[in-house]
Amino acid sequence: MAEATQQLHEQAPANPEQAARQRAMAVLARASGSELAKAWDAWPDRPDVSPVRGPETGLVMVRGRIGGGGAPFNFGEATVTRATVKLSTGHVGHAYALGADKDKVRHAAIFDALWQDDATRSAVEDQLVAPICKRLDSEDTRRRDETAATRVDFFTMVRGED
Amino acid sequence: MYVAVKGGEAAISNAHQLLADRRRGDRSVPAMTIEQIVEQLGLAVDRIMSEGSLYDKELAALAFKQARGDMIEAIFLLRAxxxxxxxxxxxxxxxxxDMLIERRISATYKDLPGGQLLGPTFDYTHRLLDPQLKGDEVVDEPQSRDAETGHTPRVSEILDQEGLIEGDGELPDDHRTGDLTREPMEFPMTRDTRLQALSRGDEGFLLALAYSTQRGYARSHPFAGEIRIGEVEVExxxxxxxxxxxxxxxxxxxCQMVNQFKGSAKPPPQFTRGYGLVFGQSERKAMSMSMVDRTLRATELGEDLTAPAQDEEFVISHSDNVQATGFVEHLKLPHYVDFQAELDLVRRMRSEFDARQDGAEEQGDNLEAAE
Structure with missing residues (x-):
């Protein structure tokens, strides 16, 4: 996950499937534990899940940039939980999320595996990713709008006569 | 010198049980939940994460509760x-x-793309205690109005157009980003490592140092170019x-602090910059950090070294409150043998001193008698 793989990332061609999976994984990472647990409980024809790695909690050193856009520096760590699972369908799913919620990340890895299966991808997208994404977006919009209400509208006082 | 002494086990165990009791306090008052601390004492949680150098709200809130509200103890727990x-x-x-901005202000430009967004600030409050908060009054929902969306450029990007302000702060291409959690501290430090130390440094210490530069100890003429608070994605x-x-x-x-700079042998007159970046919502610390960052660039910018805030080794070595509290507070641990040794030494010195005094007096008496 250091410099070597960063190069890998930069060299990787932008492909639509990868971009869609990245987006789905980002939404799963920000989902709540109960959203994912409920979705998994209600999932029809659940495949068997075997753990490959984790779920385990560790640290990621978060980097910033000097001045906002300059050279990178390490500014503090964050707890991160990761999991890798294998489904009886043969698909392997990965998940990483901030925090220490192991159940949530295990579920996220299961849904990442289901996303990769053509038979279940659209169900994951429609029943899980889309509604969670909608919730997150509306929360963002609400927060932006609340902040916008505190925007200063300067006006100039005209003093004296022209 | 430390010598293991036995015999305190029962006292220690009872002391910890007493601590647990006092922490809980009056049992008829409901216990605080972690959720309550995260939601209602969020800035305390933020400070613990920042100085504990670990972003995790639940853990920071738990540490705060366990430490009975003692910030440095909570920070220590998180670091451990x-x-x-x-x-x-x-x-x-x-x-x-690309931040989802919750507050963004500039003291250098009134009109800037994205505007001045005050957000949830204590600024412009009257600092009068509000007795209504004693109870559980219903709090109105915040106002809301349609926001602009998209990228809000940093003020430094705007200022850059005239070439009168320095860039963001580059390091040589072959520079490997320093990491204080992996490598021992070495001086002189590069700016990246220094920023890491400052970002987890003690807020009070950084505040006092920043204040000292305003009062004339390494005067640095700062303007708050921009302060922004909000959420960023981690990838x-x-x-x-x-x-x-x-x-x-x-x-x-x-915090992007912008400083007037009259130029030196090396760089021309221009605005220089100090940078602050901290976990959570803490503009006092981000501002202090950016001022100290700028002041610590004295050597790089060819400025005279005259003040404590410019002394990198002094500032960085004493900015970590976990290290500081460890060394200061260790003084209360048993030093019986050390003290016995010193007691012996002081007794011996005193008896030698007394003997000299007696000798001098006797000599004086003899002189008087002779006269």
Whole structure:
């Protein structure tokens, strides 16, 4: 996950499937534990899940940039939980999320595996990713709008006569 | 010198039981939940995360509760906990330009793209205690109005157009980003490592140092070019996937301090910059950090070294409150043998001193008698 793989990332061609999976994984990472647990409980024809790695909690050193856009520096760590699972369908799913919620990340890895299966991808997208994404977006919009209400509208006082 | 002394076990165990009792306090008052601390004492949680150098609200709130509200004890608990966890790797650098902004102000430009957004600030309050908060009054929902969306450029990007302000702060291409959690401190430090130390430094210490520069000890003429608070996405490269994934968002405070600089033998007159970036919502600390960052660049910018805030080794070595409290507070641990040794020494010195005094007096008496 250091410099070597960063190069890998930069060299990787932008492909639509990868971009869609990245987006789905980002939404799963920000989902709540109960959203994912409920979705998994209600999932029809659940495949068997075997753990490959984790779920385990560790640290990621978060980097910033000097001045906002300059050279990178390490500014503090964050707890991160990761999991890798294998489904009886043969698909392997990965998940990483901030925090220490192991159940949530295990579920996220299961849904990442289901996303990769053509038979279940659209169900994951429609029943899980889309509604969670909608919730997150509306929360963002609400927060932006609340902040916008505190925007200063300067006006100039005209003093004296022209 | 430390010597193991036995015999305190029962006292220690009872002391800890007493601590647990006092922490809980009056049992007829409901116990605080972690959720209550995260939601209602969020800035305390932020400070613990920032100085504990670990972003995790639940853990920071738990530490706060366990420490009975003692900030440095809570920070210590968080630092101790992080040592038990494996390191998965480094994130890609966060992009504060893509922040979901909750507050953004500039003291240098009135009208700037994105505007001045006050957000949830204590500024302009009257600092009068509000007795209504004693109870559980219903709080109105905040106002809301349609917001602009999209990228809000940093003020430094705007200022850059005339070439009168220095860039963001580059390091040589072959520079490997320093990491204080992995490598011992060495002086002189590069700016990246210094920023890491400052970002987890004690707020009070940084505030006092920043204040000292305003009062004339290494005067640095700062303007708050921009302060922004909000959430940024954290991305990591995952080797098993071969691409980067977003793992969620964290709240940070960023401060771009802009300083008038009359030029020296090296750089021309221009505005120079100090940078502050901390976990959570803490503009006092981000501002202090950016001022101290700028002051510590004295050597790089060819300025005279005249004040404590310019002394990198002094500032960085004493900025960490966990180290500081460890060394100061260790003085209360048993030093019986040390003290016995010193007591012996002082007794011996005193008897020698007394003997000399007696000798001098006798000599004086003899002289008087002779006269």
């Amino acid at each position: 906990y992080r040592t038990t966890l494996p390191r998965f790797g480094y994130s890609n650098p966060i992009d504060t330009g 990591i490269d995952v080797p098993e996937l071969g691409f980067a994934v977003s793992i969620g968002r964290i709240r940070v405070t960023e």
